[in-house]
Amino acid sequence: MRNDIERILIPHKRIAERVRQLAERITADHTPPEIPDDGKLVIIPILTGAIIFAADLIRHLPMRMKIDLVTVSSYPGKSIRSQGSSLLSQQIGDVRGRNVLLVDDILDSGGTIRVVRRLLEAMEPASLKVCVLLRKTTEGSARTPVDYVGFEIPDEFVVGYGLDFGSYYRNLPDIVTLKRDIVGQASQPASGVLK
Numbered sequence: 001m002r003n004d005i006e007r008i009l010i011p012h013k014r015i016a017e018r019v020r021q022l023a024e025r026i027t028a029d030h031t032p033p034e035i036p037d038d039g040k041l042v043i044i045p046i047l048t049g050a051i052i053f054a055a056d057l058i059r060h061l062p063m064r065m066k067i068d069l070v071t072v073s074s075y076p077g078k079s080i081r082s083q084g085s086s087l088l089s090q091q092i093g094d095v096r097g098r099n100v101l102l103v104d105d106i107l108d109s110g111g112t113i114r115v116v117r118r119l120l121e122a123m124e125p126a127s128l129k130v131c132v133l134l135r136k137t138t139e140g141s142a143r144t145p146v147d148y149v150g151f152e153i154p155d156e157f158v159v160g161y162g163l164d165f166g167s168y169y170r171n172l173p174d175i176v177t178l179k180r181d182i183v184g185q186a187s188q189p190a191s192g193v194l195k
């Protein structure tokens with residue numbers, strides 16, 4: 001697996017530092033002194049990519065919280081471009097009147113966040129905030145407002161720390177790019193799906 005890496009974009013130490021900073025900001029925004037631990041926070045990681053980020057982030061959050069889950073697919077198989085986001089499943093309880101924090105690994109076209117935001121808004125939470133570890137500099141991401149961003153990255157395909165290519169590489173501790181012969185970018189078909 002390590003032989004497939006082209007370049008380390010963000011080493012795990014920098015990720016860990018940034019995750020701690022994001023958690024500090026989220027804590028400050030969600031625990032006003034008059035209600036120090038009101039238990040109304042619901043964290044919703046978007047599966048599967050956000051699992052590692054969310055697992056690290058929530059362990060720096062001191063307040064009472066629940067975790068719900070939602071699964072969205074936008075890069076099926078060996079895709080390196082969004083194929084349109086579709087909701088695959090959701091385990092979301094009653095979030096009406098609660099403060100929801102949606103967590104995703106990366107914001108690219110914004111399709112994923114839009115799909116989940118629409119679903120959640122219909123459930124009438126008290127507040128809805130979005131936290132992404134990475135934001136690619138794309139037109140779609142610029143049109144998709146989010147509340148917390150870990151790192152701005154160029155429009156490159158990345159894996160590791162939860163992000164996958166063909167469902168592999170999620171367990172790499174760093175965020176990396178893959179060698180061209182692995183992602184086959186040189187021969188990338190117009191659809192962005194590699195067979």
Ligand code: IMP
Nearest residue numbers: 049082107108109110111112157158163
């Ligand atoms: P969006 O819907 O285009 O904003 O893309 C968001 C989703 O696509 C993320 O939740 C990821 O699962 C996936 N994704 C986007 N860019 C990458 C990438 O560079 N590597 C791996 N997965 C990606």
Ligand code: MG
Nearest residue numbers: 046047048049
């Ligand atoms: Mg995803």
